[in-house]
Amino acid sequence: MADDASLAPNGDTTAVTLTRKDFQSDQEVRWCPGCGDYSILAAMQFLLPDFDVKPENMVFVSGIGCAARFPYYMNTYGIHSIHGRAPAVATGVALARPDLDVWVISGDGDALSIGGNHLIHSLRRNVNLKILMFNNQIYGLTKGQYSPTSEVGKVTKSSPFGSLDHPFNPISVALGAEASFVARTHDMDRKHLMETLHRAHEHKGAAFVEVYQNCNVFNDGAFAAITAKEHRSDMLIPLEHGQPIRFGADGERGVMLNEYGEAHVVDVADVGVDALLVHDEHRPDPSVAFSLSRLADTPTEPTPIGVLRDVQRPTYEGEVQRQLVTAVERSGPGDLGALLESGATWDVA
Amino acid sequence: MADDASLAPNGDTTAVTLTRKDFQSDQEVRWCPGCGDYSILAAMQFLLPDFDVKPENMVFVSGIGCAARFPYYMNTYGIHSIHGRAPAVATGVALARPDLDVWVISGDGDALSIGGNHLIHSLRRNVNLKILMFNNQIYGLTKGQYSPTSEVGKVTKSSPFGSLDHPFNPISVALGAEASFVARTHDMDRKHLMETLHRAHEHKGAAFVEVYQNCNVFNDGAFAAITAKEHRSDMLIPLEHGQPIRFGADGERGVMLNEYGEAHVVDVADVGVDALLVHDEHRPDPSVAFSLSRLADTPTEPTPIGVLRDVQRPTYEGEVQRQLVTAVERSGPGDLGALLESGATWDVA
Amino acid sequence: MSTETTDTRQPETLDRVVIRFAGDSGDGMQLTGDRFTDVSAAFGNDLATLPNFPAEIRAPAGTIAGVSSFQIHISDHDIVTPGDVPNVLVAMNPAALRANISDLPVGGTLLVNEDAFDERNLTKVGYESNPLDDGSLSAYRIIQVPMTSITLEACKELGVKPREAERSKNLFALGLVSWMYTRPTKQTIDWIEQKFAAKPMVRDANVAAFKAGYHFGETAELFDHPFEIPPADLEPGRYRNITGNLATAYGLIAASQTSKLPMVYASYPITPASDILHELSKHKNFGIRTLQAEDEIAAVGVAIGAAFAGALGVTATSGPGLDLKSEGIGLAISLELPLIIIDVQRGGPSTGLPTKTEQSDLMLAMYGRHGEAPLPIVSASSSSGCFDAAYEAVRIAVKYRTPVILLTDGYLANGSEPWRLPDVDGLADLTVHFADAPNHGDEFWPYLRDPETLARPWAIPGTPGLQHRVGGLEKQDGTGNVNYDPENHDFMVRIRAEKVARIANDIPPVLVDSDDGARVLVLGWGSTWGAITAGVRRVRARGKPVAHAHLTHLNPFPANLGEVVAGYDRVLVPEMNLGQLSKLVRAAYLVDAESLTKVHGLPFRAAELEAKILEMIDG
Amino acid sequence: MSTETTDTRQPETLDRVVIRFAGDSGDGMQLTGDRFTDVSAAFGNDLATLPNFPAEIRAPAGTIAGVSSFQIHISDHDIVTPGDVPNVLVAMNPAALRANISDLPVGGTLLVNEDAFDERNLTKVGYESNPLDDGSLSAYRIIQVPMTSITLEACKELGVKPREAERSKNLFALGLVSWMYTRPTKQTIDWIEQKFAAKPMVRDANVAAFKAGYHFGETAELFDHPFEIPPADLEPGRYRNITGNLATAYGLIAASQTSKLPMVYASYPITPASDILHELSKHKNFGIRTLQAEDEIAAVGVAIGAAFAGALGVTATSGPGLDLKSEGIGLAISLELPLIIIDVQRGGPSTGLPTKTEQSDLMLAMYGRHGEAPLPIVSASSSSGCFDAAYEAVRIAVKYRTPVILLTDGYLANGSEPWRLPDVDGLADLTVHFADAPNHGDEFWPYLRDPETLARPWAIPGTPGLQHRVGGLEKQDGTGNVNYDPENHDFMVRIRAEKVARIANDIPPVLVDSDDGARVLVLGWGSTWGAITAGVRRVRARGKPVAHAHLTHLNPFPANLGEVVAGYDRVLVPEMNLGQLSKLVRAAYLVDAESLTKVHGLPFRAAELEAKILEMIDG
């Protein structure tokens, strides 16, 4: 009974042709009109048919927040759990069922405020979860308080004179927590969104994806300075593995490291292409990814998007399985009677 | 009444001559004989007389664990709170009383396992706390389970077949969480310990100090490979601001950054002194400190000690005070009667 | 007021009316209700309100799930509830009609925006035919008004985009209803003008729509005449309208002032408690430090640290957050420090019904900590009563050096009523005396208790010579040193309980509003006060004797409660839970307290109580 | 056994003896006690043990705070407690003497290591003069042995460093006591040899010390003869000695096997629950996945996720951790998923007395969640009984799709007793049937309930066509869709309560062990079982009639409990808290249940119960 097969009613994962509709639940979507969450949901539902994973083998787990309503709209298995705890709940799903495709959907408050501890621990353990954090730099569901990603000075319901909290840089937090996959994308570019989610899905292990998302009701335009069509080429720095890091309409700008290994933006004309940093997602050392994460403090400066880091480490549940198998090999499948009799026993006639 | 003076019975902080004894409480110290905690306690009590802060103006706050018993032994104000929550409790002390000198004493489980969230949030907010984490890579008080800093494969009561959890690098975590001061020291070198604590105390803002500490009962010798007298010169990399980073009996080895900004150890003879990384604690960008934190994954490789990062940012409670003062300047001290009458009122005769 | 109008029709005088505004969450019904409330309050009516909105920020337009409503009861005499059912229902669209019509009694007035009754909106909520035409509403007095088109018309000149202008239709409705009940218009227009000063377009559209609605009432022949609800003659004094959360915030500020303890308010946002944080963070000139914590555990931790340092430590939340604070509250009980924990109760369990009201956290407040960890519990019975309740919670906390839980709920928090302002100088003095010298020879013993209150000294950092350490491990009474002695532990467990029990001597006996010959006692707590009072009044109106007692202190109980409950043949305990207070009363006094429970996320109706009480009297 | 010795003196036969080993935490008293226990168990005595140690890993040597003790009661008949007071006290140093002597009855045997009674050790614990000389112990039978020196002597040849050798003195004491009570020696020696196989030096020193102690008994003239406690004639069967935590772990493993649900055990270490994690992590070949979570909140979250995925989700903790799990447990109640939460209770509130026992989390288990969130509660009454209790908790959880709290405590967890092994094939079959097809036309409704149990279907990921979403928001019964309708909420709150209430029909009635003419009923729960049973036996021995009922199920109560309590003039509820069960019983049945409370961090003594019961019978 110990093996997972017993728990995987459907071992068969042969290729299937599914469509977007196969991943849409019958529940009415309840986000505000114009909310960025819609485009993320659409991208996900467009993308999933490309994987050959059947809806019944996927589980979406969320905490609480606007973003966290996501699982209700997916025609997969799903848990809308409690605020901040989704990574823990999802870890339980993955631990019990390594055969499943488990996604975590979270907001900036859910993942980084109340849920910060579970997030960093699931990343260091490298549980095979795809963790999407919809970062709108605000608490949406509770009607507009600042969040751990809000900029200093932000005036909100709970900070009428401006917030005093220095924000987290989510990418830096993830890298500092030993994440094996870290990426960033945004809600205005479905293609990039789909590519990034696709990469996250391909990664075996914990994948952390920050998705810049517009909350048009409580924090409208938070990312407009970099994600609006007209600004993208100058403000978004697309990362491509093996390529020198360049951006701008004609790639006229680029990224270099200085003698302290700090990333900074340069004009390619001044330094020449060869001086540019060549992006390498696979560096075992997270330092260069960390440097890139520091390029922009707020979404008003040129900001790297795409995959910052993608390295292989054993997954947590994979290792757990290994220990289970080894144990059976070593001592045979558990024998309850023998277990109870282990140690000193005596008989009374 | 709003000003803190009302709460600071003793504003006077004129220089005083105190001795170690002035900081020793009458409580019997209850750590195991040979525990590294003793030397940290001693270092603290030797050091404190050097600051001109009176014992009554200091507060030591801890969570739960062997390390967390520390406040009981200090003749200052102190709170032995609950597991993992010391940074939050200490934040409350600092917020109410910016005039106090507030220290947090924690263990690797207390600070990074159950308390991880409060730790990273107090660091990003830059609350003026001196946070010491006694890292013995084990749960001492609960008699020997692995901790978030234990190496993979560690065999403990809770991991009889070896731990599967990839550990945190506490320095990386702190840097990823926007810490303004980050340092590392160990329990075998009182001088370095005192210097480091002194530096932490001088820093205005949140100071995170990792102290390698030997738990001779449940994890004896965890750091012996680098902290034992005979290994120190080869295995500890002392960081000195403005100096090229060198170590070894005759400084024959050093640290360089490669083209990806990754720190690595070199023979000075091969590369020449000028190629070495010159340590700069004050870089606004935490990237180089992060690279240094990656030099050693486990305390068996050359490990940097000393101050990795020390930059100035406004302190949280300082900014809070500023807002209070501005508010009074703007609208005068609060007038309760006027407040209750604010908005539409009407009279009934 | 009617002078403001050129209308000749004489208003008919009513003693009370209940109006419910209902529309899409996007339609601004809460704003409409708030305006009508402020004007009616200033006009001098007594009133009570009941906002009711979905958990989603903006549930899908035109759906039942998206309906938001605001009910207001205004009268010329003292009233205690927002009314069981509306006399007038304003329905801005078919969804609002469908969701609310069942509450409108036969003969009630139904005011609809007919423009919204198109094919799409009708089918969205499952109307096969248009109820405005198919006679299905014949039992009501229907008034159909093309609110959208008239509003657009009214704004045409202003150059506002139609999509924008259309948003002002709620102000048209407000204007119309304001005329119907002869509300003054100036106050509303002034409010609009300063509120939207920054957006002239919106401002002008709103004013135009409001006036259009008012004039429509005057001119349209739909109404034979307006109505008038004269001011109520309330107790003399200065009044304002206030919600429960605002009253709670003001009560805390007042207590901070009279105790001379600067407030440190740490909280993590959660519906319906967040507004307390929002309010307090505005008043920094009162020395209030507000901190939006990373979670509820941090929030209570911050408040505890602040209390140790000599501040008034306060944290507020709702059910899910109170769960998380359990361990921290237990620490505060062990440290014996003052601490205020506010729970604005909402529908549970788990995430439950975040925007609805409930009384189901009483047992959690009472027992939600491991070990023997008793603490005092105070509750508020009305929105304005939150001021006194918060003040009382602080009084007990600082005097007895104990955490205190204050229970309010979503109905009190968001509902509002007129509040007679207290005389600020008449507030009880809560001045605290911090320890400033050794209390045991030349030593300071942090757990040397006041013989009467059993409170321990509060010695704050900075005080020379009084350095001491406190913690969650069991400690020796007196010295406070860590102590594992069995007898000492037994003693400490009992003395902590005794300290809380003794508070019964320091609180007023519970008042019983009893008729001679009453055999049935209705015992309530918290926000059921209004419905119970109204229900009891109805029973009395039928000439039947009944008694009503309402608890503010839930732990300890008032000293006389045992006698009180023993004094009646039957005791009825109405609660918006499955009978939590009744369990406590049964265990304490072995009386067969009967429960009337309702867990609808909405307050009781007076009629429900009337019926149950009569049944008990006669049965 | 005595054949093993060359001794001619005939052992005197006793029916029972209580021995307490006491020394420094560093002296290995727990190990000494464990060894003596295993040998006595294997020898066939009935027994019960009571380990008692400080919260510090190593409290300061030679101090009262540092004293660690282990009491064992062995007998030739069925016994239920570790004994009120020792007949023999082994004191390894002055601190141990000072801390324990008051428990030794006049005439009791006192075995001391005289080497430890030097100036320094004596003054450390405040002895002005040496009690071994000043006659202050004249009331006892003192046996002074220079244990340290003889041990050093015995090890001299082995080349062990004196500091090392000195550590073996506890084995000297064990050897001596083993001789005194004619325990077989082979088993102990074998154990030492394999335990310390890796450290030959230590191994040899320990063996030498043990033998030295044994031979000292034989040769020294201090004793006129050894004693013998014949085997008890227990029910036939195969026995082993077992602690409560081990029995709990085994019960879970057994249930995982018979339910065919792989166990996911997620837990955060905490005294006294950690050993369950330690034990389960050894048995990976049973398919058990153990996860040491970052905190208790994560632990319960992991268990919930595992349950959703079709595993047996289990988490264990003690009081402080149960506080933290409150919100997660509430979620599981709303999700209606099976979940096991084990609370090994310890002394509270807050950090309290981590290594001491208490029963003070009953109310927390019952009410420690916001909203109306009932769940079943099962408790264990003896160390070996933890096996059945854990098994029963799983049975209820999987059958009713509900979280279940299992309450044990530090005394049960660390104490041990002989356990008659159950017939593995005789264990109830707990096989679960997962949903595998639509249950409502061609739709799958996750909240369509079993009409009898009201349990909802458990459809696990991977099952085609049964995809569904569950969450903490209120949901429509049947479909499980998010639903804010007032009537539905009221219905759901009541049906969740009803589901738990119905379990009363599925559990055995509470058994009453009653004498004819008994007027007093003693009603207990949990670990007070042993003391109550012993107390009741004593009362009966005096020819007085009394009744004893002991609860395993605390929520819901057994269906017959109301009648049972109503059937006696007086009801006594002894608890290691301030009266938690008695409150529940009073509220449920309006009977004047009287409390006998003791909060010492230690179990009741039979004598205390005897006295109270007699007082109630006679008074």
Ligand SMILES: Cc1ncc(C[n+]2csc(CCOP(=O)(O)OP(=O)(O)O)c2C)c(N)n1
């Ligand atoms: C324990 C608990 N505390 C607080 C809340 C209230 N709450 C719900 S969502 C949320 C934060 C939402 O912000 P975010 O995670 O950024 O999600 P968004 O709504 O912006 O998508 C809060 C504070 C809760 N539901 N539970």
Ligand SMILES: Cc1ncc(C[n+]2csc(CCOP(=O)(O)OP(=O)(O)O)c2C)c(N)n1
């Ligand atoms: C809420 C809660 N969970 C668990 C515990 C048990 N506990 C006490 S200390 C500790 C960890 C100790 O490890 P660490 O923080 O590294 O401190 P050390 O003892 O090693 O100095 C644990 C799990 C507790 N006291 N409270």
Ligand code: SF4
């Ligand atoms: S509040 Fe903001 S984040 Fe939430 S649904 Fe509306 S727009 Fe989206």
Ligand code: SF4
């Ligand atoms: S257990 Fe380890 S950390 Fe704790 S006091 Fe003993 S030696 Fe020190």
Ligand SMILES: [Mg+2]
């Ligand atoms: Mg957000």
Ligand SMILES: [Mg+2]
């Ligand atoms: Mg540790």
